[in-house]
Amino acid sequence: MTSAARTVSTVLADTLSAWGVNYVFGVPSESATHFLDALHEPERPEFVAARHEGGAAFMAEAHAAASGTVGVVLAGRAVGAANLSIGVHTARENSTPMLVIVGQMSSRHQGREGFQETDLPAFLGPVAKAAHEEADPQRVPEAVHRALVLASRGRPGPVVLSLPEEVFGVATTEPLREPVRPSRPRPSADDVAGVLAELAAAERPVIIAGAGVLRSGAEERLREFAVRTGVPVLAAWRRHDVFPNDHPLYAGHLQMGTHPEIVRTLSGADLVLAVGSRLGEITVQNYTAITDQRVVAIDIDPAMLGKSHPVVLGVAADAEAALTDLVRAAPDRAVPEKRAAWATERRAAYEEATAVPAAEHTDRVDSRQIIRLLRAGLPDDAVITNDAGNFAGWLHTFFRFVAPNTYVGAASGAMGYALPAAIGARLARPDRPVVAVAGDGGTMMTFQELETAVRLGAPVVLVVMNNNMFGSIRMHQERAHPGRVVGSELGNPDFAALAQAFGAAGETVRRDTEFGPALAKALMREGPTVIEVVTDPEQISVSSTITELRERAR
Structure with a gap:
């Protein structure tokens, strides 16, 4: 393609390639079909279609954290922007460099309450490092370069670039700009x-x-x-x-x-x-x-x-x-x-x-033993992602990370993070096992991304610690209002069967002795596996049972 025939979309795609971006995560949008077409070329970043923009943003954030590159996520208009905002907030909290590309409605129709119209920079700006809309096609290449520089320099973070749909296909002769390495200021x-x-x-x-x-x-x-x-x-x-x-x-x-x-x-x-x-x-x-x-x-x-x-x-x-x-x-x-x-x-x-002394149980699950067995069953360089919830207390307390670049987590405490993050991390680290650890509440928020993992053939392992409740909320309820449970009890599917319906493998663990073999089999598979671990709802946290919380509150 000659420089005269280049479009905003091809310059955007080639700029991302020059910055070492291998994947663009997102949900396809009619506002950005020209850009999606530009990504069809093999030398350009691969587009990974997620099942929800929130999942896509988590994938992009985790991929950036695991790879050391800039994460890129694409969505369309207000609804896509609203869905991915949780990932923007997470990238900000995690200090993760991320470019958020949002296809905006045509600038010709703005200001008249057009379809899915909103002021995207104003909407996402408060949770981003910066946000900008560029309607001049000839300035888009510059705007993309500036957004990537801003996302990477200083304290890294997510930068939003909103582009009206008509600019993507416009021809441009603007040159590619060379990537800029972030400065590393030294102390005096x-x-x-x-x-x-x-x-x-x-x-x-x-x-x-x-x-x-x-x-x-x-x-x-x-x-x-x-x-x-x-x-x-x-x-x-x-x-x-x-x-x-x-x-x-x-x-x-x-x-x-x-x-x-x-x-x-x-x-x-x-x-x-x-x-x-x-x-x-x-x-x-x-x-x-x-x-x-x-x-x-x-x-x-x-x-x-x-x-x-x-x-x-x-x-x-x-x-x-x-x-x-x-x-x-x-x-x-x-x-x-x-x-x-x-x-x-x-x-x-x-x-x-x-310390967790080895003591596997044949009649029940002890979450401490599950974490001990998880550590024992993984190589030191395995990557762990985890969700938010009380289940995470066992992982945070008892799993020992001994190698760098082996943990990807959301400092924002976002639920639904673990599974999509595992997909992003696995694409960044294809040579390492990647295990997501989540509770049943967070799992169901983004479980649809299991289909993304199946489609990609990503052999991630999702460990679901299932106590049929929003555990952290229940804990706070029992502390403040003992015995008065409102909204924190959950009903759940058979996670192993649901995984199989998606085309993944599924295992159910009801006692400690079953977990090690289930994990070993999962690590040998070429596709994703879900291991449901049925835990005791009474053991609400690492340090307390529900009964103990109620007794203390009396």
Whole structure:
């Protein structure tokens, strides 16, 4: 095709290719048929048709997180934009670079309440990093390039680009623009010296490592820095794989319902070094675990420094660049005795809080044993995605992530995330097993995407922890209104049979001893498998039963 015959759609497709994008996820829209046709060429990104725009957005977000590229999702007009908004919010919360392309109605008809008309930038802008509509065909190539740059630089996030339907097929001679690598701002020499001085003065320091470490690929630098300084590391909410969980300096994951001993590692510290972490509500336990500790924060986004807690030093820098400079500047000497004892104590507390002695049951399911068997049955590089709900407490507490790039989760707490995320992650990591762990509530929100997995031949494994309820809601009801259950009880299908109806394999586990063999068979299959694990509704959380919650509320 000559440059004169190129269209906005072909330039858009080739721009994505130049940025290393291999897949565009979405639901086909009549507003973007020219773009879909441009993706038909083999050298361009493959279009993955999902069964719902929300599922497509989750796939794109997870694919970006697992691959290190920009995720791309396509939808049409207001209804498509509304459906995918949950994925936009998730990408924002996860600091995931994503381009959201929305086919808009014709600009000739706007302002007259045309079919599916809405102001798309105004609608999605509040949950996106940025949002823009471009109606001039000759400026679309520039707008796409700018959106990709903005999505990737600084704190990554989702950028929305709304394009009226008539621009996609317009001829253009605008050239392709070369991809721009995100800048990695380094800390100043004074910042490095200041961080090390704060550490030198601390006896009980702790590092909280967040998404900034993952997005900059700084996991190895973090490990080197922790070893060099002897500082224990806590993983921020749903950043499990930021530091190897089997390392002597790993002290636990800060989650909903964090074990009190792991919380004590944070609340008992005299210095908190936050690296790429927002120190958000869940990570700092409803803002109660950091009180009078000195806080030093390193973040690529200056707006995050001191946003949630006062800081004695805020360093605006890329996590990998900062940790590299800190490792180089850190004195090469023995770790102070009190600090070493502190790290040993907190590691022991973590190990005691998360230990699961082997004890398979032949008559029931113990969720702790399911997680132990899941860990034992997977290679270290397997990728785990998980949904939101009380079932996740067992995964968050007892599954140990020992390799980088092995966890993909939604910091937004979005239900319905796990299965579509697993599909996106599997396309990014075709050489690794990918297992989604979900509750029955979240599973049913996006279960239709199992057909997408079957169509793609994606051998993902979905483990459904089924207690026939919205467990987290039920827990809160029992705490505040014991015995008064409204809306949290659910009826469910036979998940194994439903999986088979979709063309996938299905297994049902009613006792611990059945799970290991079911998982082993699933990992050998060429297509997707659903393993339904029937759990006890009485065991409402890792630490409590429904009966215990009612007794405490009396």
